[in-house]
Amino acid sequence: MAKNPVRVLVTGAAGQIGYAIVPMIARGVMLGPDQPVILHMLDIEPAAEALNGVKMELMDAAFPLLKGVVATTDAQEACKDVNIAVMVGGFPRKEGMERKDVMSKNVSIYKAQASALEKHAASDVKVLVVANPANTNALILKEYAPKIPEKNITCLTRLDHNRALGQISEKLNVHVGDVKNVIIWGNHSSTQYPDVNHATVTTSSGEKPVRELVANDQWLNTEFITTVQQRGAAIIKARKLSSALSAASSACDHIRDWVLGTPKGTWVSMGVYSDGSYGIQQGLIYSFPVTCDKGQWSIVQGLKIDDFSRGKLDATAKELIEEKTLAYSCLN
Amino acid sequence: MAKEPARVLVTGAAGQIGYALVPMIARGIMLGADQPVILHLLDIPPAAEALNGVKMELVDAAFPLLKGVVATTDVVEACTGVNIAVMVGGFPRKEGMERKDVMTKNVSIYRSQASALEKHAAPNCKVLVVANPANTNALILKEFAPSIPEKNITCLTRLDHNRALGQVSERLNVQVSDVKNVIIWGNHSSSQYPDVNHATVKTPSGEKGVRELVADDAWLNGEFISIVQQRGAAIIKARKLSSALSAASSACDHIRDWVLGTPEGTWVSMGVYSDGSYDVPPGLIFSFPVTCQHGEWKIVQGLSIDEFSRKKLNATAEELSEEKALAYSCLS
Numbered sequence: 001m002a003k004n005p006v007r008v009l010v011t012g013a014a015g016q017i018g019y020a021i022v023p024m025i026a027r028g029v030m031l032g033p034d035q036p037v038i039l040h041m042l043d044i045e046p047a048a049e050a051l052n053g054v055k056m057e058l059m060d061a062a063f064p065l066l067k068g069v070v071a072t073t074d075a076q077e078a079c080k081d082v083n084i085a086v087m088v089g090g091f092p093r094k095e096g097m098e099r100k101d102v103m104s105k106n107v108s109i110y111k112a113q114a115s116a117l118e119k120h121a122a123s124d125v126k127v128l129v130v131a132n133p134a135n136t137n138a139l140i141l142k143e144y145a146p147k148i149p150e151k152n153i154t155c156l157t158r159l160d161h162n163r164a165l166g167q168i169s170e171k172l173n174v175h176v177g178d179v180k181n182v183i184i185w186g187n188h189s190s191t192q193y194p195d196v197n198h199a200t201v202t203t204s205s206g207e208k209p210v211r212e213l214v215a216n217d218q219w220l221n222t223e224f225i226t227t228v229q230q231r232g233a234a235i236i237k238a239r240k241l242s243s244a245l246s247a248a249s250s251a252c253d254h255i256r257d258w259v260l261g262t263p264k265g266t267w268v269s270m271g272v273y274s275d276g277s278y279g280i281q282q283g284l285i286y287s288f289p290v291t292c293d294k295g296q297w298s299i300v301q302g303l304k305i306d307d308f309s310r311g312k313l314d315a316t317a318k319e320l321i322e323e324k325t326l327a328y329s330c331l332n
Numbered sequence: 333m334a335k336e337p338a339r340v341l342v343t344g345a346a347g348q349i350g351y352a353l354v355p356m357i358a359r360g361i362m363l364g365a366d367q368p369v370i371l372h373l374l375d376i377p378p379a380a381e382a383l384n385g386v387k388m389e390l391v392d393a394a395f396p397l398l399k400g401v402v403a404t405t406d407v408v409e410a411c412t413g414v415n416i417a418v419m420v421g422g423f424p425r426k427e428g429m430e431r432k433d434v435m436t437k438n439v440s441i442y443r444s445q446a447s448a449l450e451k452h453a454a455p456n457c458k459v460l461v462v463a464n465p466a467n468t469n470a471l472i473l474k475e476f477a478p479s480i481p482e483k484n485i486t487c488l489t490r491l492d493h494n495r496a497l498g499q500v501s502e503r504l505n506v507q508v509s510d511v512k513n514v515i516i517w518g519n520h521s522s523s524q525y526p527d528v529n530h531a532t533v534k535t536p537s538g539e540k541g542v543r544e545l546v547a548d549d550a551w552l553n554g555e556f557i558s559i560v561q562q563r564g565a566a567i568i569k570a571r572k573l574s575s576a577l578s579a580a581s582s583a584c585d586h587i588r589d590w591v592l593g594t595p596e597g598t599w600v601s602m603g604v605y606s607d608g609s610y611d612v613p614p615g616l617i618f619s620f621p622v623t624c625q626h627g628e629w630k631i632v633q634g635l636s637i638d639e640f641s642r643k644k645l646n647a648t649a650e651e652l653s654e655e656k657a658l659a660y661s662c663l664s
Contacts (some may be wrong), residue, residue: 023352023577029359053570059502060578062494062585064509110638162394170391177396231392238385245355246392283530 005036005067008061009082009121011113012089012131013041013071016049016241020248021086022054028062029260030084030252037069042078043089075187076118076240082121084259086251087113087141090131103133104330110137111331114144121148126295128254129155130247133287134188136270136323140331142285151296154258155271157192157287158185159243159250163231164194166278167224168201168210178202179210183289183303184228184269186316187323192287193312194228196220196305221308262292267300278313337368337399339454340574341414343445344368344421344463345373345403348573352580353418354386362416362584364592370400374410375421407445407591416591418583419445419473422463435465435655435661436551442469443663446476451481461487462579466520467603467617468655472663474617476604483628487603489524490517491575491582496526496565499556500533500542510534511542513629515635516560516601517623518648519655524619525644526560528552531637553640565657594624599632600608610637610645616652638643 009020019043024030025037039058043051055071072078079085091105117125125148129138134155135289140152150298161184169176179201185193199210214220227234235243257268267289274286277299290297305313340357350373356362357369358451371390375383404410411417423437440459449457457480461470466487474485477486494517497525501508517525530635531542546552559566567575589600608614609631622629637645 019577020352020355023356023581024359025361027356027361027581050572053567054577055565056567056570056576059498059508060495060567060575061581062497062501062508063581067507159392163392165394166391169394175399176391176394180441219463231388235385235388235392238381238388240382242474243389243392245351245386246389249355249359249393249395280466 003035003076004233005038006031006084007038007040008040008119009040009083009157011042011078011085011087014043014047014054014065016090017130018043018087019054019248020244021251022058023061023063024220024248024252026061026066027124028065028211030255032036032256036065036067038070039066039241040070040072040076040080040082040165042072045073045152048073067329076115076120079120082125084255085117085121085125085127086138086255087127087129088131090137100326100330102325103136106133106137107140107240107330110155111144114141116142118145118147123147124149125152126255126258126319127153128251129153129271132188132253135287135320136327138271138285138320139324140327142190150273153273153285154254154297155188155285155287156247156251156254157184157188157269157271158226158254159229159247160188160192160194160287161269162194162246162250162253164228167227168196168199168214171224172201172210172213172218180266181289183208183267184287185313186287187270187320188287189316190229191316191318191319192229193309193316194225195312196224197306197309258297259295261294262290267291269298272297272299275299277301280313280317281321284317284324286317286320335367335479337370338363338416339370339414341372341410341453342376343417343419345388346375346379346575347420349420349462349579350375351386352576353420353583354390355393355395356580356584358390358393360397360399361571362587364588365397368397370402371398371533372410372414373401373403374407375405377405379437380405381411387490394424403439403562406449408452411448412635414453414641416459417449417453417457418589419459419461419469420463422469430656432662433657435468438463438465439472439659439662442472443476446473450471450477450479452603453599457483457484458587458590459485460583461485462583464520465655467619467652468474468659470603470617471656482605485617486586486621486629486646487520487617488579488583488586489516489520489601489603490578490586492520492524492526492560492563492619494578494582494585496528499559500528500531500546503551503556504533504542504545506533512598513621514542515599516619517645518619519652520603520619521651522649524561524647525641525648526557527641527644528556529641530621562611591627593626595608601664602629604631605627607631609633612645612649613653616649616651616656618649
């Protein structure tokens with residue numbers, strides 16, 4: 001017997017990432033090929049006609065799994081009864097803008113959307129914030145939607161996680177599906193720490209540590225880290241547009257693993273509400289290694305953190321604390 | 333045991349349709365969730381940097397099914413060993429250009445790509461032409477790649493077919509997956525004939541004729557037809573860009589059904605080399621209703637064609653004959 005449809009909200013749906021993600025959701029990439037979906041798409045008034053164009057194309061594609069589309073500029077209608085919310089919409093930084101200006105605009109967007117979600121979404125709605133500054137937008141959303149369980153509010157660092165897997169697979173000339181258990185710690189920004197100390201590669205003679213196979217600590221501690229940290233900028237340089245395809249795909253991975261569970265022996269990276277694990281201050285949205293089971297994530301505990309890593313974990317936490325302070329100052 | 337990867341070529345891969353299509357292929361939407369793929373991406377030298385950006389994003393998305401990416405501006409490298417070729421690249425019509433100008437440019441593109449495919453693709457390579465004028469580009473490709481079996485060269489009318497399903501489902505307020513067996517006859521242009529005379533809807537009391545359920549012949553013979561014919565323009569008006577999402581998705585449907593077979597009792601529309609069926613002149617690439625099995629398409633025979641439909645079939649065939657004559661005059 002067919003499952004009941006799940007309602008999935010995408011904000012900023014008329015933009016680039018929205019255009020890439022909605023066909024993925026409609027094909028079952030996010031929730032599985034047997035899970036019907038109803039898409040809720042939200043954007044701002046100036047994008048209403050473009051948003052309707054996306055709705056028309058979704059209809060034109062005749063997706064078997066897509067049981068309905070709600071395309072609206074009204075946040076209440078958009079949030080009504082949604083089970084999953086992917087928050088792509090936000091104010092992008094433009095040339096000449098100060099961090100505080102971007103932060104100001106995004107803080108008020110996420111405050112308003114928090115309110116709408118809390119009032120109208122399904123009570124156990126799972127939220128993924130993509131729009132930058134992702135961690136801090138997610139934190140603001142959490143603060144203004146106190147009824148949404150804090151464990152249900154996350155931000156996207158799976159893109160960075162997947163980028164790290166990709167870089168290792170290219171360095172070792174192995175298939176990316178054979179690399180696992182990298183970690184992205186901290187902020188989805190240039191202070192993120194891509195950590196391979198516990199990452200492994202499936203080889204014909206069993207699982208081997210990445211650090212051992214790469215045999216180049218210098219590279220792993222410098223160029224590898226900066227390549228992953230700055231990959232977003234590299235994509236913009238090549239495409240003249242930011243990464244939509246890979247961001248959309250990674251957002252699907254984040255939700256899918258959260259809802260359907262991570263494979264045994266594998267963890268992923270998610271920006272989640274910090275509980276003090278690994279000496280990270282509570283009350284930040286911080287990227288940790290997590291496993292997922294029965295619709296819940298849990299931080300992988302007990303991983304060794306060497307001195308080099310400790311410095312990196314703390315630096316990105318420090319930046320998040322500063323962002324949090326800046327965000328609160330914008331709210332007053 | 334895992335299958336050998338299939339090599340899939342996408343030309344014009346740095347463009348809008350390419351960007352929508354490649355993640356779909358990499359997720360198994362085109363060839364199935366268990367079929368690994370190697371993507372070959374081709375574009376022209378001015379797009380080389382953007383093309384590399386797409387390759388970078390494919391690496392960044394860490395797709396388990398994607399076993400390799402060849403991104404190149406060299407047509408020989410692009411075509412080498414490919415099992416499927418999706419020809420999205422072409423010269424778009426710009427304001428002020430005459431049909432003959434567009435035709436001249438596209439005829440020379442498809443002539444040289446025909447040559448490269450014929451020499452370097454895998455035997456039995458399946459070709460789908462998307463770039464407009466799709467039917468005539470496919471015909472040129474066929475003429476200049478005589479060692480590619482004519483049954484392996486097709487053009488995309490599945491987008492129009494899916495659009496027709498969508499319009500009927502909206503009119504009747506039913507799920508699009510319950511509507512089937514519309515037909516798109518002829519040219520992927522505004523002379524296409526969307527025909528519902530044999531289309532049905534699954535209802536709780538069995539399959540019913542669309543014409544009977546809609547009970548509005550004036551609409552089916554008038555507005556419905558022009559909506560489907562002109563849908564591309566409607567999308568451009570709303571989005572300010574042409575339909576990439578739905579074109580990419582429909583291209584995946586076309587290939588998937590061709591390779592994996594159509595469901596029992598269901599046909600689809602494909603632009604294929606005419607054999608004179610339904611009194612359509614042989615030697616055109618004309619969209620027909622087809623079923624697919626064992627990797628081969630077959631025109632559905634014996635469908636009754638009423639007078640109204642006969643005129644529409646003749647009109648679109650006439651336009652294709654004119655396009656063919658124009659194309660040949662450009663080659664001389």
